[in-house]
Amino acid sequence: MRVKICGITNLQDALEAVNAGANALGFVFYKKSPRYIEPLKAKEIAEKLPPFVQTVGLFVNENEEFINQICFDAKMQLAQIIDDFDVLNYEKISFKYIKVIRAKEKKDLLNLNKEYYLVDAFVDSFGGEGKRIALDWFESIDCSKFILAGGLTTKNLKEINGFGFYGVDVSSGVESEVKGIKDRQKMIDFVKEANEIK
Numbered sequence: 253m254r255v256k257i258c259g260i261t262n263l264q265d266a267l268e269a270v271n272a273g274a275n276a277l278g279f280v281f282y283k284k285s286p287r288y289i290e291p292l293k294a295k296e297i298a299e300k301l302p303p304f305v306q307t308v309g310l311f312v313n314e315n316e317e318f319i320n321q322i323c324f325d326a327k328m329q330l331a332q333i334i335d336d337f338d339v340l341n342y343e344k345i346s347f348k349y350i351k352v353i354r355a356k357e358k359k360d361l362l363n364l365n366k367e368y369y370l371v372d373a374f375v376d377s378f379g380g381e382g383k384r385i386a387l388d389w390f391e392s393i394d395c396s397k398f399i400l401a402g403g404l405t406t407k408n409l410k411e412i413n414g415f416g417f418y419g420v421d422v423s424s425g426v427e428s429e430v431k432g433i434k435d436r437q438k439m440i441d442f443v444k445e446a447n448e449i450k
Contacts, residue, residue, distance in 0.1 A: 253446045254419030256308060256399065257426060257439060259287035265434040266297045272436070273443040276306040278332065278421070281314075281322050286431040287423065291326040298327040308332050308350075316344040323347045332370060350399070358389040366397070370421060373402035382424045384408075390415050406441045413449050420446055 257269040258278030266277055279294040280287040298307045309328035311319050319331050323346070331349040333340065342349065351367065353360055354374040361371065373383040384403030400412060401421035409420070424431070426438040 253417070253449045254399070255443050255446045256306075256419060256421040257423070257434070257442075258308070258310065258401075258421055259285075259423040259427070259432055260294075260297065260434070261287055261289050261432040263297050263300060266301060268436045269434065269439050270302060270305050272439040273447070274305070274439070275419070276308050276330070277301070278308045278310055278423070279326065279328065280310045281326070282310060282312040291322050294326040294328070306330055310334075313337065316340060319349075320344075320346045355385055355389065358386075361389055361393055361398075368397045368399065368418065370399040370401055372421075387411060387415070404442075406438065406445045409442070409445045409449060416450070420449075 254275045255273065256276040256278055257274045258280070260266045260269065260277045260279055269277055279289050281291065282288060301307065307328050308330045309323050309326060310332045312334045313336055319333065322328070323331055329348065331345060331347050332352060333349050334352045334354065350370055352370045352372055354372050355361060356374045371385065373385045375383050382403045395415045395417045398417050399419040399421050400417045403425070404420055404422050405425040422442055426434055426442050428435045
C-alpha cells in the first residue's frame with residue numbers, strides 16, 4: 253500500500269513523513285487552503301528530500317500554463333489535478349499527472365478510463381476536511397488504480413482492507429491541532445497501519 257502525505261508546509265514535517273515511510277509528499281498550490289505553500293518554499297523542501305520520494309503538486313481548477321510553471325518552479329514530479337469544469341487539455345501538461353475524482357455518488361466511479369485516479373470525497377473547500385467516502389461505493393469495482401483520500405486515519409484504515417486500493421492519501425488525519433502542521437507519531441502510526449492493508 254503506497255502512502256502519500258499531503259499538505260506539507262515545512263521541511264521538518266516533510267522529513268518526518270519520509271522517515272515514517274511515506275512514498276510521496278503533497279504540496280498544495282491552492283491559495284484558499286490553510287495548507288497552501290509558496291512554490292519557492294516547496295522547491296526548497298523538495299531539494300532537501302532523499303531519493304525515491306515523489307513530490308506532488310495539488311492544483312484546483314487552474315490552467316495548463318499555471319500547472320506547468322508551478323511544477324517547474326517548485327520541482328514537482330507529479331501534478332494532482334482537480335478540474336471540476338473539465339476544461340483542461342491534458343496534452344499541454346508537461347508533467348506526469350493524476351486526475352482527482354471528487355465523488356458525490358457511486359456513479360462517479362464507474363465507466364472511467366483505465367488510468368490511475370485519486371478519489372476524494374466531495375467538499376466545497378477542496379479537501380482536507382476529513383470527509384469520508386462511503387466504502388460500499390467501491391464494492392464490485394476494480395480499485396487497483398484508485399488512490400483513496402478523504403477522512404482516513406489510523407483508526408479507520410483497517411476498514412479498507414480487501415478493496416485492493418493502489419494507495420492512500422492523508423492530510424488532516426495526521427495533523428496536530430493546527431491545520432498544515434503534521435504530528436510525527438500520527439504519521440508513523442498511519443504508515444505502519446497502511447503497510448498492513450491488502
